[in-house]
Amino acid sequence: MLNPPEDTVGADAYFADGRRRTPLPVGQLYWPDWDRFEATFRDLFAREYYTNHGPLVQALERALQEALGVRHVVCVNNATIGLIMAAEALGLRGKVIVPAFTFIATPQSLTWAGLEPVFCDVDPVTHQMDPTCVERLMTPEVSAILAVNLWGDCCDISALSAVAERHGRPLFFDSAHAIGCCYEGAPIGRFGSMEVFSFHATKVLSAGEGGCITTNHDMLAARLRNIRSSYGAGPAVPVVKTANGRMSEAHAAIALLNLQDFPRTLNRNHEIFAAYARGLAGIPGISLRQPQRVSVSNHQYIVCGVDAEFGISRDELVEALHNKNIIARRYFYPGAHRSTPYRDDLPQFCDALPVTDRLCTTLVQLPTGALVSDEDVEMICRFIRDAHASIAATA
Numbered sequence: 001m002l003n004p005p006e007d008t009v010g011a012d013a014y015f016a017d018g019r020r021r022t023p024l025p026v027g028q029l030y031w032p033d034w035d036r037f038e039a040t041f042r043d044l045f046a047r048e049y050y051t052n053h054g055p056l057v058q059a060l061e062r063a064l065q066e067a068l069g070v071r072h073v074v075c076v077n078n079a080t081i082g083l084i085m086a087a088e089a090l091g092l093r094g095k096v097i098v099p100a101f102t103f104i105a106t107p108q109s110l111t112w113a114g115l116e117p118v119f120c121d122v123d124p125v126t127h128q129m130d131p132t133c134v135e136r137l138m139t140p141e142v143s144a145i146l147a148v149n150l151w152g153d154c155c156d157i158s159a160l161s162a163v164a165e166r167h168g169r170p171l172f173f174d175s176a177h178a179i180g181c182c183y184e185g186a187p188i189g190r191f192g193s194m195e196v197f198s199f200h201a202t203k204v205l206s207a208g209e210g211g212c213i214t215t216n217h218d219m220l221a222a223r224l225r226n227i228r229s230s231y232g233a234g235p236a237v238p239v240v241k242t243a244n245g246r247m248s249e250a251h252a253a254i255a256l257l258n259l260q261d262f263p264r265t266l267n268r269n270h271e272i273f274a275a276y277a278r279g280l281a282g283i284p285g286i287s288l289r290q291p292q293r294v295s296v297s298n299h300q301y302i303v304c305g306v307d308a309e310f311g312i313s314r315d316e317l318v319e320a321l322h323n324k325n326i327i328a329r330r331y332f333y334p335g336a337h338r339s340t341p342y343r344d345d346l347p348q349f350c351d352a353l354p355v356t357d358r359l360c361t362t363l364v365q366l367p368t369g370a371l372v373s374d375e376d377v378e379m380i381c382r383f384i385r386d387a388h389a390s391i392a393a394t395a
């Protein structure tokens with residue numbers, strides 16, 4: 001098992017009534033062990049070079065280029081900034097088609113870039129952007145498609161690429177959840193015009209805060225490097241707006257250490273997913289979401305559907321889990337289309353996305369990642385199974 005805090009494992013992790021002694025969050029929260037962390041930070045302090053494309057950021061970019069098989073990796077300080085920069089580098093204007101079933105940062109990045117989201121529905125089985133819906137929403141005002149690779153799975157990249165090509169519009173990806181995933185055997189990170197990853201602490205590859213943009217296009221990479229650093233790095237190419245999207249050396253150091261551990265991290269996530277699959281099997285009304293389109297998943301999130309057959313609603317189950325100190329989440333309730341400012345500014349989407357609405361009210365995310373022990377998975381699954389049994393007995 002990878003670095004669970006001492007006080008949360010073993011028999012003492014739970015009170016006799018099944019409540020966990022300390023809260024268990026959904027985030028991945030993998031972190032390098034102290035000895036390597038200390039050695040790396042001693043080096044960093046000795047060098048006295050803390051930001052502005054230092055040796056650690058450069059090393060991280062090279063390592064990711066090699067791992068993902070992509071020409072350019074541009075590290076940034078978080079994925080939200082990365083998405084804004086990507087839209088700016090593409091020179092987009094007007095509207096961009098984007099799923100509403102995503103974290104609010106995805107459409108907000110478009111708003112920051114002066115663009116208007118056109119919300120699209122998702123596929124009921126894969127939860128990913130629905131290419132037929134994209135086709136229907138395409139108009140002359142639409143300048144691009146921003147797809148989201150959710151959960152540790154991915155979109156139907158071939159179908160979306162075909163729609164984008166047919167209409168002559170760029171396709172780029174919010175791949176915040178997808179580092180380490182493969183599509184048809186190739187790592188996510190090589191597709192569309194650009195892809196944007198998050199290295200937030202809750203993500204499977206963590207820098208604490210951070211992210212990167214990947215692209216095979218030299219001109220887009222040159223623009224990104226200039227936008228990121230106010231013309232501070234690389235050959236100057238014309239861009240209208242610049243910013244500070246730089247990743248610090250400290251964040252790059254954490255990401256590099258976590259990258260060394262990444263095979264172990266993925267392996268542990270696979271074990272946790274398999275344990276949930278065993279523990280939740282056969283509970284009426286509970287369906288563990290399986291990765292559909294990826295050939296390799298990172299199991300960034302453990303996602304379950306809660307249907308009427310279970311006996312209580314998703315929200316009631318989440319509340320019951322919280323009472324046990326299991327901090328399950330309701331991503332992405334209520335959906336970007338029903339969140340501020342879009343529910344007021346773009347009301348036409350409020351009742352137009354039936355699949356998104358259903359997923360937002362029926363899905364629950366269960367804990368996975370570094371803090372989760374085998375005992376945790378067992379306790380969570382047993383709690384859900386017992387909850388159903390006691391509801392069924394009193395019905």
Ligand code: T4K
Pocket residue numbers: 025026027029078079080081102103105106148174176177197198199200201202210211327331
């Ligand atoms: N696109 C998509 C599809 C995304 O999901 C995200 C972010 C983005 C773009 C933008 O990426 P960034 O700009 O963030 O790089 C979290 C994360 O903050 C966010 O990164 C993530 N997606 C989103 C889905 O979840 P919250 O507010 O729901 O959860 P948060 O950060 O409070 O953490 C979850 C749980 O983990 C909490 O119960 C507390 C616990 N926790 C969290 C942190 C950070 C810890 O125990 N330790 C920690 O250090 O947003």
